Amino acid sequence: MVLCPVIGKLLHKRVVLASASPRRQEILSNAGLRFEVVPSKFKEKLDKASFATPYGYAMETAKQKALEVANRMHQKDLRTPDVVIGADTIVTVGGLILEKPVDKQDAYRMLSRLSGREHSVFTGVAIVHCSSKEHQLDTRVSEFYEETKVKFSELSEELLWEYIHSGEPMDKAGGYGIQALGGMLVESVHGDFLNVVGFPLNHFCKQLVKLYYPPRPEDLRRRVKHNSIPAVDTFEDLSDVEGSGSEPAQRDTGSCDEKAQAGEAGQAAAEAECHRTQETLPPFPTRLLELIDGFMLSKALFTACKLKVFDLLKDEAPQKAADIASKVDTSVCGMERLLNICAAMGLLEKTEQGYSNTETANLYLASDGEYSLHGIIMHKNDLTWNLFTYLEFAIREGTHQHHRLLGKKVEDLFQDAYYQSPETRLRFMRAMHSMVKLTACQVATAFDLSRFSSACDVGGCTGALARELAREYPRMQVTVFDLPDIIELAAHFQPARPQAAQIHFAAGDFFRDPLPSAELYVLCRILHDWPDDKVHKLLSRVAESCKPGAGLLLVEMLLDEEKRVAQRALMQSLDMLVQTEGRERSPGEYQCLLELHGFHQVQVVHLGGVLDAILATKVAP
Numbered sequence: 001m002v003l004c005p006v007i008g009k010l011l012h013k014r015v016v017l018a019s020a021s022p023r024r025q026e027i028l029s030n031a032g033l034r035f036e037v038v039p040s041k042f043k044e045k046l047d048k049a050s051f052a053t054p055y056g057y058a059m060e061t062a063k064q065k066a067l068e069v070a071n072r073m074h075q076k077d078l079r080t081p082d083v084v085i086g087a088d089t090i091v092t093v094g095g096l097i098l099e100k101p102v103d104k105q106d107a108y109r110m111l112s113r114l115s116g117r118e119h120s121v122f123t124g125v126a127i128v129h130c131s132s133k134e135h136q137l138d139t140r141v142s143e144f145y146e147e148t149k150v151k152f153s154e155l156s157e158e159l160l161w162e163y164i165h166s167g168e169p170m171d172k173a174g175g176y177g178i179q180a181l182g183g184m185l186v187e188s189v190h191g192d193f194l195n196v197v198g199f200p201l202n203h204f205c206k207q208l209v210k211l212y213y214p215p216r217p218e219d220l221r222r223r224v225k226h227n228s229i230p231a232v233d234t235f236e237d238l239s240d241v242e243g244s245g246s247e248p249a250q251r252d253t254g255s256c257d258e259k260a261q262a263g264e265a266g267q268a269a270a271e272a273e274c275h276r277t278q279e280t281l282p283p284f285p286t287r288l289l290e291l292i293d294g295f296m297l298s299k300a301l302f303t304a305c306k307l308k309v310f311d312l313l314k315d316e317a318p319q320k321a322a323d324i325a326s327k328v329d330t331s332v333c334g335m336e337r338l339l340n341i342c343a344a345m346g347l348l349e350k351t352e353q354g355y356s357n358t359e360t361a362n363l364y365l366a367s368d369g370e371y372s373l374h375g376i377i378m379h380k381n382d383l384t385w386n387l388f389t390y391l392e393f394a395i396r397e398g399t400h401q402h403h404r405l406l407g408k409k410v411e412d413l414f415q416d417a418y419y420q421s422p423e424t425r426l427r428f429m430r431a432m433h434s435m436v437k438l439t440a441c442q443v444a445t446a447f448d449l450s451r452f453s454s455a456c457d458v459g460g461c462t463g464a465l466a467r468e469l470a471r472e473y474p475r476m477q478v479t480v481f482d483l484p485d486i487i488e489l490a491a492h493f494q495p496a497r498p499q500a501a502q503i504h505f506a507a508g509d510f511f512r513d514p515l516p517s518a519e520l521y522v523l524c525r526i527l528h529d530w531p532d533d534k535v536h537k538l539l540s541r542v543a544e545s546c547k548p549g550a551g552l553l554l555v556e557m558l559l560d561e562e563k564r565v566a567q568r569a570l571m572q573s574l575d576m577l578v579q580t581e582g583r584e585r586s587p588g589e590y591q592c593l594l595e596l597h598g599f600h601q602v603q604v605v606h607l608g609g610v611l612d613a614i615l616a617t618k619v620a621p
């Protein structure tokens with residue numbers, strides 16, 4: 001006997017819980033579900049930065065956990081499970097995702113971050129239905145997430161360490177267990193408690209209802225009742241042959257008839273009432289709504305950066321909206337709304353004392369930090385944003401849109417658009433600098449380049465990558481080769497560093513002038529600006545300058561081969577359509593281009609950030 005009848009739908013199926021979490025096992029068995037436990041071996045190492053939202057990350061991890069188990073059982077076990085359930089719980093605070101602490105210090109860092117604040121707990125759940133056709137595993141995935149907000153009291157150091165020494169935090173997301181000792185840290189909970197513990201049982205049941213009792217088309221046309229777990233008998237005869245019983249359905253009809261006969265508020269009202277109980281909702285389009293309004297969030301971030309709000313608050317005590325507004329010369333009511341949405345986005349902290357920067361804002365949004373993204377944000381605000389208003393034209397015409405923005409014909413993309421004035425040139429350089437700086441260290445260490453004693457960064461702009469190569473390989477001399485106008489301004493970006501002696505700047509046009517000689521050529525974010533004919537031209541010029549054994553390091557954002565999942569790269573490819581003559585490419589496409597020009601032994605490293613790296617070696621013709 002189970003309380004939630006829809007759980008009964010799974011009783012005759014082979015259900016597997018792909019989780020080692022004792023809490024999930026307990027929650028589901030308490031709900032009357034019968035299942036086997038096969039912990040997933042999926043390594044929880046997805047690139048968090050590539051997800052637009054924390055719950056997107058949790059859902060994908062849950063899915064991968066379940067699919068790993070489904071595939072393993074299908075291969076090893078002759079009997080494929082019918083349903084595999086995977087889940088992943090994360091804690092988010094101030095824009096950071098916290099998983100299980102790796103050691104006590106890590107637990108300390110997590111818990112002190114949570115102290116006195118509200119955070120969100122997301123659990124992503126994947127329900128994977130499996131079938132086997134001609135020994136091939138076929139899977140259908142249904143996924144969802146649940147968010148619960150939890151507020152912690154202020155935790156003293158003593159309490160924190162006592163809790164950590166209890167050992168409880170170590171196998172739990174965010175470093176606490178709300179169901180045990182950790183419950184003492186919690187001031188309030190908004191939402192599903194079991195979701196925090198590790199499994200959102202209520203939402204799970206609703207999801208099963210959607211899967212096992214899909215609404216009939218006529219149900220969808222009628223008015224719907226929100227957020228309920230309909231009784232199974234309401235839908236019993238609709239879709240599931242395993243279902244037991246027309247009896248409850250008749251009972252339901254009977255009650256409608258009674259109301260209609262009673263004439264309480266007339267026949268029509270009674271019918272409407274009757275239908276309401278029979279109907280269910282289509283899934284609420286949360287993700288879609290976020291996509292619809294996503295542009296406003298970007299623009300709010302851009303505007304706060306442009307107004308230097310994050311510079312003003314950097315490492316400062318909290319400030320009130322009126323003070324900030326007067327310092328940056330805006331209206332108070334406008335500034336207050338901007339600050340509030342920035343706080344809701346996790347960029348600012350809002351307390352009774354006022355607004356202050358989060359760590360993310362100090363590190364990335366203030367304009368003067370080592371890893372500041374201010375440069376790229378201003379580029380997106382001042383140029384990309386405007387170009388994207390012509391996206392429809394770009395799609396129709398298949399070309400960039402600078403001519404529409406500038407109101408004149410563009411002959412030479414860089415000279416006429418990006419470098420038309422010293423200001424736009426500097427803005428572009430700042431943008432490139434901030435993007436390259438973000439991953440330059442990983443790029444420099446993606447391969448062992450110590451065999452090369454000289455490198456030429458073709459189109460190396462501010463020298464951000466050259467500096468990192470010089471730092472990593474003290475024997476390497478690096479030449480930054482770029483247009484004279486760029487080289488002239490590059491000095492602005494060179495801090496006095498010991499490796500300055502290893503770096504040289506040379507002016508020239510890589511399509512026309514001889515390339516400086518080097519054992520390793522680097523093309524970082526260059527090929528994606530150009531169509532294939534120009535890419536061939538550039539690669540043939542690089543190949544001509546290479547001796548056998550020379551290397552070519554390509555640094556680009558890589559698409560997946562099917563052009564399906566690498567969301568950030570796919571979006572940048574659209575960006576390249578609107579702004580350049582080029583596009584992003586997949587590793588396979590780059591390999592074809594490279595091999596045509598005599599570069600072989602192609603190795604690819606996905607760096608999981610904004611850039612990936614490919615190394616190829618020139619062979620004798």
Ligand SMILES: Cc1cn([C@@H]2O[C@H](COP(=O)(O)OP(=O)(O)OP(=O)(O)O)[C@@H](O)[C@H]2O)c(=O)[nH]c1=O
Binds near residue numbers: 088199
């Ligand atoms: C916030 C909180 C979390 N947890 C546990 O934290 C683990 C999250 O980690 P996961 O990666 O989602 O799961 P796992 O334990 O590694 O198991 P698996 O599903 O095999 O990956 C799960 O255990 C949850 O219960 C609690 O027990 N209480 C709480 O208050």
